[in-house]
Amino acid sequence: MSSYSHSFRFTAESTANGILERDFLLGDVPGVLWSPAAPAAEPAPLILMGHGGGNHKKHPAMSGRARLLVLSCGYHVAVLDAPGHGDRPRTAHDEAEIDVMQEAMATGKPVGPIVVRYNDHLAELSLPEWKAALDALQRLPEIGTDGPVGWWGINMGTAIGIPFVAEEPRVAAAVFGQHWPDTLADRARRITVPVEYDLQWDDEHIPREAGLALFDAFASEEKTLHANSGRHKELPRFEADSAVRFFARHFGRPNA
């Protein structure tokens, strides 16, 4: 994995609506870094975001959240394509797992066990990538090593985020949500930073008790559960605003 940490380079750059967007490659892992277009005098906090399953680093859910974080808080925001996602190739293993998942969906079988297993596999591959990305991003003067780092990821972004945050002392606050506790609860018990956790009260995939059990597992002295009525895909948009305020409460709004 240390190969990643020596091969970070920007591959494209554009500015629009007050946001500087820079694509990068970390080894062969593509990522994006969004920043305030106007250079700040001081380094600013960095939020790492994990995208959802089947999505990619620039999915509107990611760019929309980044827009809020950059424009209203002055933060930097980075996303990596997860293994088998976005601009990354799928392996035969990816294809096989996706086939099984789609067949379960089509035949009305529970997808939970498949998603849990596949996401756990992707998390294992992702962890060294995220660590190397954080190393590289903190070498940029506009980020630096002194400022706080946050994690924000729902669904697969939680499956990758919980193991990552459990092992990564640089992450000081995290927003998670909407996952099964099976492979994650033990890691959540090692997380002590403030956590905001989103859960859908009428989730047709994740049993309510399973979602509550994962929230319960965090060892954080400050943790907040936001449970909203509605099904799995109906997480209200106002929870994105809430997550931004959560980070602003802990990290301030240095350049806003």
Added chain:
Amino acid sequence: MSSYSHSFRFTAESTANGILERDFLLGDVPGVLWSPAAPAAEPAPLILMGHGGGNHKKHPAMSGRARLLVLSCGYHVAVLDAPGHGDRPRTAHDEAEIDVMQEAMATGKPVGPIVVRYNDHLAELSLPEWKAALDALQRLPEIGTDGPVGWWGINMGTAIGIPFVAEEPRVAAAVFGQHWPDTLADRARRITVPVEYDLQWDDEHIPREAGLALFDAFASEEKTLHANSGRHKELPRFEADSAVRFFARHFGRPNA
């Protein structure tokens, strides 16, 4: 109870820091109405707040929330002293129930059954008072009958608020929290307006499952649970800001 509706009068008035505070008497029930000091061109929404057990209409928890609602949203905010609270006399029944409650606290016995029973009694007395207060307040031109009405009450403010909102079609959104479901769940099943519900994850008085059961009971299509780590009295202050945003999301900020 109709006697209340014919005897509303202001008894004192003062203005400070942008807020007009008017004490009133509704029959023999004392209340307070907080409003923006600068008269608005249009009627503004009204938030009714129920105070907690052992507190009163002008407890800092009430005036602090009112300040947020008046200054950041331009709303009117009204609170009544509950029976046996604030400037109202205690009956022999009040004294007896309070004695039993304090003895339970002192000897480490569960207070739940006593609080549930006593609050249910107070709610029964309060309901016609709140209805008459709303009638009277809506006769004021700065409030009127067209604008939305909200309810915000935690603890005893939920014990009174759930029966009130279940029967009162004028209330269009409500913030509740921190109560047992025993006498309230059936009434919550008749509430369909948007609800935000606060619960303490480590409440030493209200079992977690009991709090979750009350949240589950609301029939509202839009409902949000905010569960925070911490004990009964440790509800985070940021939940007050969240409640204000909840009302602003539904009622707008007409004069802010």
